[in-house]
Amino acid sequence: MENQLDPIDKRIMNELTLDARIPFVKLATKLKVSNTLIHQRMKKMKALGIISNPTYRLKPAQLGYETSSYTSIMLENSKLIPAAEKELSKIPEIVECVNISGRYALLVKIYAKNNKHLRDIIYERIHTIEGVEGTNSTISFETAFIRNVPLVVE
Numbered sequence: 001m002e003n004q005l006d007p008i009d010k011r012i013m014n015e016l017t018l019d020a021r022i023p024f025v026k027l028a029t030k031l032k033v034s035n036t037l038i039h040q041r042m043k044k045m046k047a048l049g050i051i052s053n054p055t056y057r058l059k060p061a062q063l064g065y066e067t068s069s070y071t072s073i074m075l076e077n078s079k080l081i082p083a084a085e086k087e088l089s090k091i092p093e094i095v096e097c098v099n100i101s102g103r104y105a106l107l108v109k110i111y112a113k114n115n116k117h118l119r120d121i122i123y124e125r126i127h128t129i130e131g132v133e134g135t136n137s138t139i140s141f142e143t144a145f146i147r148n149v150p151l152v153v154e
Contacts, residue, residue, distance in 0.1 A: 004048060008033065010151050012041055013051065017148050020054035057146075065093075065111040067118050071137040072104035073126065080131035081105055087129045093121055104136065 011031055015022060024042070028035040045051045060068065075084055081099060088097050088108060096109040108126075112118035122135055 005045075005050070008037070009041055009045060012038065013045070013151055016051070016054070017151075060111045064113055066114050067112045068140040068143075069110050069112070069118055069137045070140060071108050071110055071122060071126070071135050072100070073106040073108065073135050074103060074133040075105045076131045076133050078105060084129055084131060088126070091121065091125050093117075110137075 008031070012027065015027055015030065022030075024038045025035050028038045031038075042051070073084070073088075075081065084106060085097055085099075088094050088106070093110050093112055094108045095111060098107050099105065100107045110118060110121055112121055118137075122137065126132060126135060
């Protein structure tokens with residue numbers, strides 16, 4: 001994928017990670033290229049799957065979610081991963097689910113209103129999924145930062 005990107009593509013992505021709402025006309029002016037070029041490059045990067053539609057990042061604490069955790073999930077058998085992922089995707093408080101190595105098969109990030117709500121999600125929603133043997137949760141006090149992967153401009 002790296003060799004399909006040139007310095008202009010990388011400059012576009014760097015600018016968009018700073019402000020995803022920047023109008024293409026303003027972006028073109030800032031990068032000293034044509035508006036048409038920006039549109040073409042954006043179309044190319046979407047087709048390559050490098051970028052997707054921009055979204056707003058909600059602030060969970062402002063919405064009443066006082067507790068967050070990273071919860072590792074142990075399954076009876078690795079063959080159960082796809083079914084477990086499907087069931088976990090039905091729990092709206094789970095905002096991320098990744099397949100991991102080691103004794104635990106999955107790691108999810110959960111936002112809950114409070115500790116009781118978190119306990120209910122874990123015991124009543126996650127533990128009831130077929131094949132779940134156990135969980136291990138780490139409470140997150142705060143997020144220091146979130147960022148995209150680095151892009152090196154040549």
